[in-house]
Amino acid sequence: MTTLHLLWGFFVANVLGYGGGPASIPLMENEIVNHYHWLNAAQFANALALGNALPGPLATKIAAYVGFGTAGWLGALAALIGTAVPSALAMVWLMRLLNRHRKSPAVRGMTLLVQPVIAVLMIALTWEISGNSIHGAGIWQSLGIAAAAFLLLQKFKVHPVFVIVAAFAYGGLVIR
DSSP, rough: HHHHHHHHHHHHHHHTTTSHHHHHHHHHHHHIIIOOSSSOOHHHHHHHHHHHHHOHHHHHHHHHHHHHHHHHHHHHHHHHHHHHHHHHHHHHHHHHHHHHTTTTTHHHHHHHHHHHHHHHHHHHHHHHHHHHHHHHHOOHHHHOOOOOOOHHTSOOOOHHHHHHHHHHHHHHOOOO
């Protein structure tokens, strides 16, 4: 039954997560933390941070991690199927449909109006994860890391991978 829950939980989060990985992460968090309780909020934040530090799509990494931790290899497979297969099938179908109707005002309106919803979901997730960060590392270290990351990304144009790895290393070496 757990494998079916993994399949369904990740299916729901990824089918309803219009806009790709970033939009599906808050929905995945809801399923993983609030609905099924496979991880708590701090564990999810750690999985998200680790997933961001590794190459590849974030949603599949989180699915594999949670699935394996919950039900072993079969759980990882079920979570990955729930994450990847519906998206792939929907992408093929929707691209055909959107290509056929790309000049339609309704299609243009749909794609423009869903963007604010995705932005709000990302802000809500950032707010929740920053609360976990402040609780774990303290407000001053969290603000310092955020300021350093912002400066490195915006002013010095450092690649995000190096900023993530540096923050990951700082957290592992300084904040225990």
